[in-house]
Amino acid sequence: MAVVAAAAPPRARGKRGILRRSLRPLAYLWCPTGLLILFFLVPMVIMLKISFHHESLYDFRTGWTFDNYREIITDPIYRRVALDTFWIASAAMIIQLAIGLPLAYVMAFRAGRFELPLLLALVLADELNPIVRIYAWRQLLGREGLINDALQWLHITNAPVDWLLFSKFAVIVVLSTSWLTYTVIPIYAAMKAIDGRLFESAVDLGAGWFTTFRRVLLPLAAPGIFVALILVYIPLFSEFATPALVGGRSGYMLGSLANSLILEQGDWGAGAALNFLLLAASALVALLAYYLSKLNTLET
Amino acid sequence: MSVVGHPARALPAQAARTAPPASIRAGRITRRTLEIGIVVFMLAMLYLPLLLLAAFSFNDSIILSLPFKGFTTRWYTEAFDDPRMRTGLTNSIWIATIITPICLVLGTLTAFALTRMRFLMRGGVAAVVGAALVVPWLVIGISALLFFNDDLPLVGQTDLSLWTVGIMHVVCTFPLVAAIVSARLARFDRTQEEAAIDLGASQAQMLRRVVLPHLTPALVASAIFAYMWSFNNFEISYFVGGPDYTFPVWAFSTLRHGQNLPIVNAISTVISLVQVLLVFIAWRIARPRPDRGDAGGFMPMGGVG
Numbered sequence: 001m002a003v004v005a006a007a008a009p010p011r012a013r014g015k016r017g018i019l020r021r022s023l024r025p026l027a028y029l030w031c032p033t034g035l036l037i038l039f040f041l042v043p044m045v046i047m048l049k050i051s052f053h054h055e056s057l058y059d060f061r062t063g064w065t066f067d068n069y070r071e072i073i074t075d076p077i078y079r080r081v082a083l084d085t086f087w088i089a090s091a092a093m094i095i096q097l098a099i100g101l102p103l104a105y106v107m108a109f110r111a112g113r114f115e116l117p118l119l120l121a122l123v124l125a126d127e128l129n130p131i132v133r134i135y136a137w138r139q140l141l142g143r144e145g146l147i148n149d150a151l152q153w154l155h156i157t158n159a160p161v162d163w164l165l166f167s168k169f170a171v172i173v174v175l176s177t178s179w180l181t182y183t184v185i186p187i188y189a190a191m192k193a194i195d196g197r198l199f200e201s202a203v204d205l206g207a208g209w210f211t212t213f214r215r216v217l218l219p220l221a222a223p224g225i226f227v228a229l230i231l232v233y234i235p236l237f238s239e240f241a242t243p244a245l246v247g248g249r250s251g252y253m254l255g256s257l258a259n260s261l262i263l264e265q266g267d268w269g270a271g272a273a274l275n276f277l278l279l280a281a282s283a284l285v286a287l288l289a290y291y292l293s294k295l296n297t298l299e300t
Numbered sequence: 301m302s303v304v305g306h307p308a309r310a311l312p313a314q315a316a317r318t319a320p321p322a323s324i325r326a327g328r329i330t331r332r333t334l335e336i337g338i339v340v341f342m343l344a345m346l347y348l349p350l351l352l353l354a355a356f357s358f359n360d361s362i363i364l365s366l367p368f369k370g371f372t373t374r375w376y377t378e379a380f381d382d383p384r385m386r387t388g389l390t391n392s393i394w395i396a397t398i399i400t401p402i403c404l405v406l407g408t409l410t411a412f413a414l415t416r417m418r419f420l421m422r423g424g425v426a427a428v429v430g431a432a433l434v435v436p437w438l439v440i441g442i443s444a445l446l447f448f449n450d451d452l453p454l455v456g457q458t459d460l461s462l463w464t465v466g467i468m469h470v471v472c473t474f475p476l477v478a479a480i481v482s483a484r485l486a487r488f489d490r491t492q493e494e495a496a497i498d499l500g501a502s503q504a505q506m507l508r509r510v511v512l513p514h515l516t517p518a519l520v521a522s523a524i525f526a527y528m529w530s531f532n533n534f535e536i537s538y539f540v541g542g543p544d545y546t547f548p549v550w551a552f553s554t555l556r557h558g559q560n561l562p563i564v565n566a567i568s569t570v571i572s573l574v575q576v577l578l579v580f581i582a583w584r585i586a587r588p589r590p591d592r593g594d595a596g597g598f599m600p601m602g603g604v605g
Contacts, residue, residue, distance in 0.1 A: 024417060
C-alpha cells in the first residue's frame with residue numbers, strides 16, 4: 001500500500017498534471033501527424049480538387065466540372081483497361097492464394113527446422129529491388145530468353161513462343177512473384193495461432209482432409225487471408241512498373257494509364273480523377289475485407 | 301519407466317509399432333513430396349530469375365541466352381563507369397541513409413503514443429497511419445506530384461528534387477516502423493516498468509534498461525525495412541523526383557529504352573548481394589522466434605488489421 005501511495009501524484013500538482021498528461025500525446029505526435037496531414041492528406045484533397053477542374057496543358061477553361069469523371073467512366077478504351085486490370089489483378093491474387101495457402105500451412109505445421117529459413121527466404125525476397133526482379137523475368141521470358149531457348153532445345157516448340165513476354169501472362173507471373181511475401185506471411189501468422197490438436201480432433205471425428213480444410217483450417221486462417229487481400233489485392237490494381245516493363249500492349253493496366261495521363265499527355269484533371277477512383281476503390285476493398293473479417297470473428 | 305505405469309504414453313508407442321496400412325504409407329510419401337514440391341516451386345519462382353541474372357552477368361554477350369559465350373567482368377567495370385548509374389545509386393544510398401533514423405524516431409514516437417496513451421482522436425491518428433501504409437505508392441506519388449506543383453497559398457509551387465523524394469519517403473515509410481514497434485510494445489508486460497520504477501530506477505533508466513532491450517529486435521527489423529523500402533521505392537521517387545533520379549528510376553528508364561542492358565545485370569547482381577547480406581545480418585541480430593510468438597518485427601504485416 002505504501003508503494004501505491006508514493007507512486008500516486010501529490011494532490012497539489014493535480015491541475016498541472018492533467019494539463020501535462022493531455023499535452024503529452026501532442027508532444028509525441030505533432031511531428032508524425034503533421035507530416036501525414038501535410039504530405040499525405042492535403043495532397044489527396046488537392047488531387048480531389050484538381051479532378052473537378054479542367055487542368056491540362058491544352059485546356060485553360062476555368063470552373064468546376066464533372067468532365068474528367070465522365071470521360072473516364074464512359075470512354076470504352078478506359079473501360080477496357082479497367083477490365084483488363086481487374087482480370088490481371090484477380091488472376092495474380094488467385095494464383096498467390098493457391099500457392100500461399102498450402103505454403104503457409106507447410107511453414108506453420110510441417111516444415112520443422114526449415115520453418116525459419118523459409119520465413120527468411122520470403123522476407124528477403126521482398127527486400128530485393130522490385131525493378132531488378134521485373135528485369136530478371138523480362139530476360140527469362142523474352143523471345144531470345146532462356147525459357148524459349150529451353151523450349152526449343154527440348155523440341156517442345158520449333159519457333160520462339162511470343163506470348164511469354166509483353167502479355168497479360170508476363171504481368172501475372174511477375175506480379176504473383178512480387179507480392180507473394182505479403183500474401184503468405186499474414187496467412188502464416190494466422191495459422192501459427194491455430195492449435196494443431198484441432199486437426200487431430202477433426203480427423204478423430206471422422207473428417208476427411210477436405211472437410212478439415214474447409215471447416216477447421218480455412219475459418220481459422222481467414223483473418224490472415226483478409227489481411228493478405230488488403231495488403232496485396234489493393235496495390236495490384238495500381239501497379240505501374242510491372243505492366244510498363246513486361247506488359248506491352250495487352251498487359252496495359254490502370255497504373256500505366258494514370259502515368260501516361262499525367263506525365264505524357266499532361267491531362268492532370270483526368271489523371272487526378274482516375275487516381276481518385278483508384279483510391280476510392282481501394283478504400284472500398286479495404287472496408288469490405290475489414291467488414292468480412294469482423295463477420296468472421298463473430299461466427300467463430 | 302514402466303509401460304504399465306503410463307497407459308496414456310503406451311498407446312501412441314504401440315500405435316507407432318504397428319505398421320500403418322500400405323495405402324496410408326503411400327499417402328504419406330506423396331504428401332511429403334507435395335510439401336517439398338510447393339516449397340521448391342516457391343523458392344524457384346522467387347530466386348531462380350535472380351540467380352540466372354547473376355550468372356549471366358558474367359556472360360560475354362549482350363542478351364541473356366544460351367550458350368554461355370565466355371566469362372567476362374567487363375559489364376561490372378562498365379556499370380561502375382556509367383555516370384548516370386553512379387548518380388542514381390549515390391542518391392538512393394544517401395536518401396535511405398538519411399531517412400532511416402528519421403523514420404525510426406518518428407515511428408517509435410507514434411507507436412508509444414498510440415499504444416500507451418489515451419487521447420481524443422487516437423483512433424483517427426491510427427487510421428491515418430494505417431492508411432499511409434495501405435494506400436498504393438502510385439496513388440501517393442501522383443497526389444504528391446500534383447500537390448507540389450499546385451500553386452499553394454503562402455508557399456506557392458515547390459520544385460521537385462531529391463528533397464521532395466526524401467520527404468515523401470519519410471511519409472510512407474515511418475508508418476511501417478510504427479506498425480512494427482507497436483506490435484512489439486503491445487506484447488510488453490508493463491508491470492516490468494512499474495517494477496523498475498518501484499525499485500528506484502529513474503524514468504530514463506527504466507527506458508534504457510527495461511524497455512529498450514525489449515524493443516531492440518523490433519528496432520533492428522524496422523531499420524532494415526525502412527532502409528530497403530526507401531532504397532527500393534520506385535513509384536514515389538519516379539513521380540516526385542523531377543530532374544533528380546534514384547537507382548530504381550535509373551534502372552526503369554534504362555530498361556524502358558532498352559539500352560545498356562548488360563550493365564543493369566551487373567549492377568543488379570551487386571545490389572542484390574548487398575541486400576541479402578544486410579537482411580541476413582539484421583535477421584541474426586533480431587533473432588526472430590515465431591514459435592514463441594516472437595517474430596522480432598520480421599512479420600510486420602502479420603499483426604495489421
